[in-house]
Amino acid sequence: MFDYKMVREGELSTVFFKGDMDIEITEVMEEEILPGLQHVQQVELNFAAVSFVDSTGIGLLMNLVQYLKEQEISVTVTQLSEQILEVFDLLQIPDILGREVFPIYSIEND
Numbered sequence: 001m002f003d004y005k006m007v008r009e010g011e012l013s014t015v016f017f018k019g020d021m022d023i024e025i026t027e028v029m030e031e032e033i034l035p036g037l038q039h040v041q042q043v044e045l046n047f048a049a050v051s052f053v054d055s056t057g058i059g060l061l062m063n064l065v066q067y068l069k070e071q072e073i074s075v076t077v078t079q080l081s082e083q084i085l086e087v088f089d090l091l092q093i094p095d096i097l098g099r100e101v102f103p104i105y106s107i108e109n110d
Contacts, residue, residue: 004018014043016048019052021054021058041074042074043068
């Protein structure tokens with residue numbers, strides 16, 4: 001089961017994801033979330049309530065982040081669980097998308 005809530009405050013939109021990010025969220029990501037982020041300058045993708053991410057979910061996240069960056073929209077991915085962060089690290093997602101997208105790396109380097 002997947003759900004999300006989008007909160008806009010000025011030029012910042014925060015998307016709170018909840019549940020599993022897998023193939024079942026493809027339509028939601030492409031038809032609801034992506035269009036909802038068109039006219040902002042900053043996006044925060046909050047993973048605090050995400051319990052599982054499979055390869056499709058990772059692909060959708062990568063496409064979303066890359067699209068936003070192409071549109072010159074600043075994007076961060078926050079509140080990752082240790083398990084999901086470990087998977088992202090193993091797959092080198094922070095290196096592919098840019099470590100600036102993952103604020104946890106700037107905390108570690110302080």
